[in-house]
Amino acid sequence: MTTKRPPTALEKMGLNSPMALALHLPSRYEDETELFTIEEALGLGRFHSIQTQGIVIRNQVMFRPRRQLLVTIEDDTASLQLRFLNFYPSQQKQMAVGAHVRVRGEVREGYQGAEMVHPTVRAVPPDSPLPASLTPVYPASAGVSQAIIRKAVLQALRDASLKESLAEFLPPKLMAAILPTNDWPPLQDAIAYLHQPPADANTQSLLERTHPAWRRVQFEELLAQQISLKRAHAIRRERRAPSFAKTAQKTTSIEDGLLKVLPFELTGAQARVWSEIGFDLSNTFPMNRLLQGDVGSGKTVIAALAAARAMDHGYQAAIMAPTEILAEQHYLKMQEWFGPLGVKIAWLSGSLKAKEKRLAQEMIESGDAQLIIGTHALIQDKVSFAKLGLAVIDEQHRFGVRQRLEIQQRVGSELFYCHQLMMSATPIPRTLAMTYYADLDVSVIDELPPGRKPITTKVVKASRRDEVISGLHDWLAKGLQAYWVCPLIEESEVLQLQTAVESFEQLTQALPTFKVGLVHGRLKSEEKAAVMAAFKANEIQLLVATTVIEVGVDVPNAALMVIEHAERFGYAQIHQLRGRVGRGSADSVCILMYAEPLSMAAKERLQTLRETSDGFVIAERDLSLRGPGELLGAKQSGDAMLRFVDLQRDAWLIELAQTAAGRLLAEHGDLVERHLERWLGSRTEFLKA
Ligand code: ADP
Numbered sequence: 277m278t279t280k281r282p283p284t285a286l287e288k289m290g291l292n293s294p295m296a297l298a299l300h301l302p303s304r305y306e307d308e309t310e311l312f313t314i315e316e317a318l319g320l321g322r323f324h325s326i327q328t329q330g331i332v333i334r335n336q337v338m339f340r341p342r343r344q345l346l347v348t349i350e351d352d353t354a355s356l357q358l359r360f361l362n363f364y365p366s367q368q369k370q371m372a373v374g375a376h377v378r379v380r381g382e383v384r385e386g387y388q389g390a391e392m393v394h395p396t397v398r399a400v401p402p403d404s405p406l407p408a409s410l411t412p413v414y415p416a417s418a419g420v421s422q423a424i425i426r427k428a429v430l431q432a433l434r435d436a437s438l439k440e441s442l443a444e445f446l447p448p449k450l451m452a453a454i455l456p457t458n459d460w461p462p463l464q465d466a467i468a469y470l471h472q473p474p475a476d477a478n479t480q481s482l483l484e485r486t487h488p489a490w491r492r493v494q495f496e497e498l499l500a501q502q503i504s505l506k507r508a509h510a511i512r513r514e515r516r517a518p519s520f521a522k523t524a525q526k527t528t529s530i531e532d533g534l535l536k537v538l539p540f541e542l543t544g545a546q547a548r549v550w551s552e553i554g555f556d557l558s559n560t561f562p563m564n565r566l567l568q569g570d571v572g573s574g575k576t577v578i579a580a581l582a583a584a585r586a587m588d589h590g591y592q593a594a595i596m597a598p599t600e601i602l603a604e605q606h607y608l609k610m611q612e613w614f615g616p617l618g619v620k621i622a623w624l625s626g627s628l629k630a631k632e633k634r635l636a637q638e639m640i641e642s643g644d645a646q647l648i649i650g651t652h653a654l655i656q657d658k659v660s661f662a663k664l665g666l667a668v669i670d671e672q673h674r675f676g677v678r679q680r681l682e683i684q685q686r687v688g689s690e691l692f693y694c695h696q697l698m699m700s701a702t703p704i705p706r707t708l709a710m711t712y713y714a715d716l717d718v719s720v721i722d723e724l725p726p727g728r729k730p731i732t733t734k735v736v737k738a739s740r741r742d743e744v745i746s747g748l749h750d751w752l753a754k755g756l757q758a759y760w761v762c763p764l765i766e767e768s769e770v771l772q773l774q775t776a777v778e779s780f781e782q783l784t785q786a787l788p789t790f791k792v793g794l795v796h797g798r799l800k801s802e803e804k805a806a807v808m809a810a811f812k813a814n815e816i817q818l819l820v821a822t823t824v825i826e827v828g829v830d831v832p833n834a835a836l837m838v839i840e841h842a843e844r845f846g847y848a849q850i851h852q853l854r855g856r857v858g859r860g861s862a863d864s865v866c867i868l869m870y871a872e873p874l875s876m877a878a879k880e881r882l883q884t885l886r887e888t889s890d891g892f893v894i895a896e897r898d899l900s901l902r903g904p905g906e907l908l909g910a911k912q913s914g915d916a917m918l919r920f921v922d923l924q925r926d927a928w929l930i931e932l933a934q935t936a937a938g939r940l941l942a943e944h945g946d947l948v949e950r951h952l953e954r955w956l957g958s959r960t961e962f963l964k965a
Pocket residue numbers: 540541542543546569570571572573574575576577701725726828830
């Protein structure tokens with residue numbers, strides 16, 4: 277019989293088995309293998325930790341400038357002061373006059389000469405032996421001491437079960453064929469080494485995690501991930517989805533009709549991705565494809581073509597967008613394109629009145645609606661599709677992780693699995709696509725429609741606001757339009773609205789001969805639509821907006837954008853915002869106004885944004901700054917999927933792991949389960965989102 281007891285502090289950190297402890301690897305090391313005389317320490321101990329020892333000759337609590345403990349130790353060579361700003365009575369006792377102590381810390385210049393502040397102290401006899409290995413420092417949560425973790429790890433490393441769990445089972449032949457060098461130790465040795473590196477270990481490569489022992493661990497972790505990605509791929513191919521091949525026999529297909537209605541020719545890049553997607557749609561297993569293309573590259577028409585293909589086969593297509601404005605924009609566009617072809621389109625969003633919503637749901641359920649456009653409301657339980665063949669998810673990374681999982685579950689629960697097309701203007705760096713996205717095919721539109729002009733970006737201090745406004749006046753006087761984007765205030769929507777209203781009023785006064793409009797998140801959707809329509813019709817020349825215009829708005833005559841407090845926006849947001857201009861024949865300008873003081877990070881961000889408008893460069897910067905979790909919208913989860921791998925530093929390892937995973941699956945299927953279990957355990961579900 278087992279009795280329930282509260283989890284220990286270690287268990288709360290997830291360290292609940294010998295294996296978990298063995299994989300809890302140090303974040304750094306302390307060198308206690310060397311001992312210096314006090315005189316040497318005084319010379320060598322600046323800016324890095326050093327170990328010395330001596331006899332306590334003074335122990336005094338001082339009250340000026342605040343309560344603190346001052347201790348002086350001495351050996352044959354010199355004396356050294358130790359200063360403790362917080363201390364326990366037990367420490368005071370440990371360092372009683374006459375005691376012999378060994379201390380570790382940095383030496384710095386204090387008011388009364390050289391001293392160590394808060395050194396680590398151990399009361400040991402002068403001749404007590406030095407450890408043979410570096411001392412690991414582990415990641416720990418508050419209240420869990422290093423001593424406790426070290427002890428638990430040491431015990432775990434001796435546990436008999438580890439022999440089994442860390443056993444070497446990757447076939448040596450396969451490893452030899454794949455690995456670039458043969459200096460990687462076996463897994464169990466690598467882990468033992470990382471916990472207890474010998475005194476002469478290369479500490480630099482240990483800290484930078486480039487040591488062969490680290491490489492071995494990183495490779496194993498990546499291997500598990502690559503295996504699970506490849507398996508997801510195999511599983512998808514087992515599923516069935518309706519095959520939408522290009523219909524040759526129909527003379528009046530919606531697809532051909534759409535191509536005739538379009539006021540432009542597809543660019544080369546659009547034609548290429550459409551053929552990739554068209555091929556996927558003709559398969560009998562569900563498509564799972566991401567369409568990447570910079571802002572304004574023309575992804576919408578590709579979604580429309582895919583929808584047309586599904587509808588030509590008698591299936592429904594759904595297009596889902598993360599915000600109402602964006603979804604609405606799609607709705608209007610699709611009406612424009614498909615309306616003349618007699619396609620029945622339903623609109624569903626959270627803000628519809630109950631009766632409208634019910635009507636839309638009935639249309640969807642009866643199959644009367646061929647094309648369904650809406651927000652996240654589309655995947656709510658009440659909506660059931662008569663015959664869904666294709667789901668398009670626009671700006672998919674802007675949906676939260678939870679919503680993405682919901683979408684997966686929903687789409688996966690249809691009678692047939694349907695084809696899925698995700699679209700994103702935020703490029704996913706290749707390393708990220710290769711590691712985090714389970715089984716995803718990627719198509720890229722790497723060419724903008726013809727006639728686009730590059731955008732000139734200027735970075736301007738907020739104190740030059742008057743100059744900016746007078747430039748704005750000249751701009752509008754040329755018959756052009758402009759956006760004025762108000763700062764994002766994450767803490768308060770009310771405050772954000774307030775500053776938008778203030779800017780609106782100021783600009784209305786400063787530009788009396790022009791019509792200024794205001795759009796923000798609190799407006800009802802009809803009101804928003806009315807303002808946007810007026811702006812599109814050039815009845816409004818200057819549109820003051822909060823970030824609601826971030827995605828999707830399309831007004832070619834508006835080629836100037838001013839962004840207030842640009843320092844508060846992230847890379848992706850500014851990149852997206854800026855994508856709104858540069859769509860017409862006029863030269864486009866984006867003015868990033870910032871308020872001082874500017875942090876180093878913000879300064880670098882604005883500078884990068886001024887220098888490049890290449891979405892891939894910006895996404896890479898974003899990745900190195902924020903880490904992949906946040907880029908994927910997984911920030912909340914707190915679950916780092918790769919613990920030991922850094923996607924930037926270790927990118928080259930990913931390809932090795934990919935090759936190894938392929939061969940392992942093909943030649944050693946029996947080992948695959950064991951490897952996955954070892955590394956991923958319960959985390960596999962999350963990887964699918
Ligand atoms: P995004 O990829 O950002 O969603 P959109 O699909 O909204 O871009 O397209 C941006 C603009 O470019 C729209 O006005 C669209 O009609 C236009 N467009 C798309 N493809 C072409 C093309 N091949 N030639 C000319 N204009 C195009």
